[in-house]
Amino acid sequence: MTLLNPLASSLSKGHAMPTENRDDTLAAPHAQAGAPALAAAIPAGHGHVTTSEFKIRARDVNVFYGEKQALFDVSLDVPAKSVTAFIGPSGCGKSTFLRCINRMNDTIPSAKVQGSIEIDGADVNAKSVDPVVLRSRVGMVFQKPNPFPKTIFENVAYGPKIHGLASRKEDLEGIVESSLKKAGLWNEVADRLHQPGTGLSGGQQQRLVIARAIAVSPEVILMDEPCSALDPIATAKIEELIDELRSQYCIVIVTHSMAQAARVSQKTAFFHLGKLVESGPTEEMFTNPRDTRTQDYITGRFG
């Protein structure tokens, strides 16, 4: 039960965001003084308790691929237990920013990330943070469903096994069942758990991958265009699922569909040419954007 500890322990090493950078109007009253002790006390994977209403705080994030700069001074607060949509034209840096949150950019040799990203006040880039542990707290779902070439059961059981979350067979079976139920897939696969995950339909595979992410009790789920390979019915199922999951998880979804962003998210962030142009409550962003670039994009004038 140490999943949270690498991040929580970095809090006590002075990585917490200076209070002047916090959004005081929205931070919970206890968010500042008591945060490190509280964060350290939360058992991993169980209490999805946050120390403020923001789960993720990014400040002045710049990303370079070699000489080319892909993100410019991105600062954003991502609320806990809520869905945040990233929108913007192709190549504007949405996936790049998403990958900063669970350090997937570490796997791209030319990528260099500057600035700070904190989850519950702890710096994800701190030396003490093991990226493998971080990625179990911050799960990721990609555009193309990517089940392992294993059985449905094994796809979901893999994470809990390698992270030592279940010592007994019954515990593991319990995690697999509850994860598949949360992902809305149990009824469709209960009688074929030992058949290959790759034999499912695209929409089912995407829910399997979501079940796999949920199985390690993440706190954040990042979804990069999770419905772009799916038909409208499978898309509706995933959107319904996202809506159910938001009571327990902080969810970030990248989408090219304005309608989808409007349907599933409570906060929307608009990126353009590597910059975060504006962010705010989804309804406001779609009805009353502040920036003409946002207005032009959401009304289909470019992108």
Ligand SMILES: Nc1ncnc2c1ncn2[C@@H]1O[C@H](COP(=O)(O)OP(=O)(O)OP(=O)(O)O)[C@@H](O)[C@H]1O
């Ligand atoms: N691995 C990489 N190596 C070099 N450049 C990259 C890499 N990944 C992304 N880029 C560049 O960084 C910029 C932002 O790309 P990114 O994939 O983040 O955009 P995006 O908003 O997700 O686009 P899309 O909507 O098409 O998925 C682009 O100019 C892209 O070419």
Ligand SMILES: [Mg+2]
């Ligand atoms: Mg992308």
